Amino acid sequence: MAILFYVAGAVAIFATLMVLTRLNPVHGLLYLIVSLLAVAIVFFTLGAPFMAALEVIIYAGAIMVLFVFVVMLLNLGKRQVEQERAWLKPGMWVGPVILAAILIVEVIFLATRTGGAAMGAVEIGPKQVGISLFGPYLIGVELASFLLLAALVGAYHLGMGKPQKGEKEYGNRTDESRTAAGRDLVRAGADRPVGAP
Amino acid sequence: MRETIIHIVTVLVVLFVVLNIAAGLIWVERRLLALWQDRYGPNRVGPFGLLQVAADTIKLFFKEDWVPPFADKWVFILAPGIVMLTVLMSFTVLTFAPGIAIADLNIGLLFVLAMSSLGVYSVVLGGWASDNKYALLGGLRAAAQMLSYEVFMGLSLMGVVLMAGSFSMSAIVEAQRKMWFVVPQFLGFVLFLIAGVAETRRLPFDIPEAESELVAGFHSEYSGMKFGMFFVGEYVGVVLISALISILFFGGWLGPVLPPIVWFLIKMFFFIGFFILLRAALPRPRFDQLMDWGWKLMLPLALANLLVTGAIVLAVR
Numbered sequence: 001m002a003i004l005f006y007v008a009g010a011v012a013i014f015a016t017l018m019v020l021t022r023l024n025p026v027h028g029l030l031y032l033i034v035s036l037l038a039v040a041i042v043f044f045t046l047g048a049p050f051m052a053a054l055e056v057i058i059y060a061g062a063i064m065v066l067f068v069f070v071v072m073l074l075n076l077g078k079r080q081v082e083q084e085r086a087w088l089k090p091g092m093w094v095g096p097v098i099l100a101a102i103l104i105v106e107v108i109f110l111a112t113r114t115g116g117a118a119m120g121a122v123e124i125g126p127k128q129v130g131i132s133l134f135g136p137y138l139i140g141v142e143l144a145s146f147l148l149l150a151a152l153v154g155a156y157h158l159g160m161g162k163p164q165k166g167e168k169e170y171g172n173r174t175d176e177s178r179t180a181a182g183r184d185l186v187r188a189g190a191d192r193p194v195g196a197p
Numbered sequence: 198m199r200e201t202i203i204h205i206v207t208v209l210v211v212l213f214v215v216l217n218i219a220a221g222l223i224w225v226e227r228r229l230l231a232l233w234q235d236r237y238g239p240n241r242v243g244p245f246g247l248l249q250v251a252a253d254t255i256k257l258f259f260k261e262d263w264v265p266p267f268a269d270k271w272v273f274i275l276a277p278g279i280v281m282l283t284v285l286m287s288f289t290v291l292t293f294a295p296g297i298a299i300a301d302l303n304i305g306l307l308f309v310l311a312m313s314s315l316g317v318y319s320v321v322l323g324g325w326a327s328d329n330k331y332a333l334l335g336g337l338r339a340a341a342q343m344l345s346y347e348v349f350m351g352l353s354l355m356g357v358v359l360m361a362g363s364f365s366m367s368a369i370v371e372a373q374r375k376m377w378f379v380v381p382q383f384l385g386f387v388l389f390l391i392a393g394v395a396e397t398r399r400l401p402f403d404i405p406e407a408e409s410e411l412v413a414g415f416h417s418e419y420s421g422m423k424f425g426m427f428f429v430g431e432y433v434g435v436v437l438i439s440a441l442i443s444i445l446f447f448g449g450w451l452g453p454v455l456p457p458i459v460w461f462l463i464k465m466f467f468f469i470g471f472f473i474l475l476r477a478a479l480p481r482p483r484f485d486q487l488m489d490w491g492w493k494l495m496l497p498l499a500l501a502n503l504l505v506t507g508a509i510v511l512a513v514r
Contacts, residue, residue, distance in 0.1 A: 026272065026325060033318070053307035057351070061314025062344065065321065069340045072325050072333065125303060126364060 005045040012038035023084040025071050036060040050126040208299055215288055219432040224250050226473045233477040262421035269326040276323035277426035283316040284433045291440055292366040294450040294457035306364040310351050313396055317343045324415035335414025339405035345491040349499035350392035356385040356506040357445050370449035379446040384502045386446045397434035401479040439468035
């Protein structure tokens with residue numbers, strides 16, 4: 001299991017580096033998906049199969065699909081690649097690298113001081129996760145659900161869209177507007193007056 | 198050592214059987230459709246037209262395997278691989294009969310859901326990498342459709358998980374000794390069936406590739422065996438959903454007299470036939486109708502089913 005852990009960890013780090021350096025956003029997202037999958041394997045080797053499954057279903061399978069979806073809608077082309085190339089100048093890296101180096105030193109310091117925990121000693125199944133979520137951590141679950149409900153209502157409000165002046169309220173609903181207009185909304189061929197043969 | 202060999206043999210046998218069933222389905226589907234539409238279907242190549250599959254495969258292999266110059270080459274090549282990989286990976290956790298399983302994980306069902314959620318990428322990336330407006334529209338539709346239907350696909354199965362008390366396939370089948378889950382979880386079954394059709398992008402939910410509006414949707418630019426991968430991947434998906442329905446709702450291998458694996462295959466083929474009948478019977482909905490249907494009807498129903506099942510399971514205990 002130890003070798004699987006290290007391989008998956010190395011893949012995750014490499015994929016994340018590739019995410020940062022890719023010029024094409026979709027390629028970057030693909031590497032990010034690989035990174036998340038590698039993290040799922042890390043979870044699995046550490047004895048948390050349930051977390052691994054959730055990582056794949058929620059992060060890799062749902063959230064990242066939305067990211068890809070949005071990037072597809074933006075229709076980014078060569079211009080975007082040029083912009084990315086301009087942004088990824090060597091000078092850009094100095095600040096983040098110094099900050100990251102401080103963190104790495106801290107991690108090494110902590111890792112050498114305390115002995116590492118045993119790996120995959122106990123397997124945490126779905127049942128234990130559920131019991132601790134709805135037991136000691138119930139308040140956290142409730143707070144998260146408040147937040148999500150607020151986000152849901154907010155997103156609904158933003159997405160509703162107010163009708164423009166002179167536009168019927170159901171203007172974006174094809175069924176109703178079609179009934180109201182009494183004809184097909186889109187017609188093929190040359191434009192003819194309504195009712196003409 | 199002996200165990201390892203048995204493992205490898207099981208993997209190869211499952212792979213062989215699944216791929217052959219999927220390829221055979223091309224013939225089965227065309228013959229059954231023909232039967233229901235009062236015509237013959239492919240009946241020239243070999244006995245009953247059975248060798249049609251071989252002819253089609255040879256044709257696909259010898260077609261020019263072309264990558265359009267404007268496409269994003271590596272993503273374009275990767276996309277059809279993802280569909281085959283994710284669908285075939287799902288078969289690893291299915292228990293076909295006692296002892297006939299590749300890996301009976303205790304998170305089996307979650308693994309299947311995870312793989313099906315990764316399967317979206319093949320269609321989305323295939324559509325994007327083609328750099329063709331029809332393919333892009335198909336990819337967008339696929340992303341929206343599969344993401345929304347995935348949500349209650351998972352939720353509709355949670356009733357079964359609650360009643361069995363486990364995510365493991367074999368435990369779920371064993372929990373159905375007294376009664377098939379289709380009886381207490383009828384709503385869950387119907388929801389899963391609809392979500393399954395949408396996830397495999399089969400008719401009537403083949404909106405991502407609706408040929409009357411989008412040429413061929415996300416795989417407009419694909420040819421040769423890359424197209425074949427999408428094509429066979431869809432059939433493997435049908436086999437997978439049929440196998441899942443028979444395991445989760447119809448008692449898997451349980452049944453009198455006949456050996457377990459035979460019962461499993463009978464149930465699975467029944468649902469494959471049902472999938473094909475759907476294609477012959479139903480028209481394709483409009484895209485906004487599909488999304489409305491998913492979020493406004495199916496999702497609340499799945500949540501209600503989960504809530505009621507949970508309450509009853511809690512009350513009975």
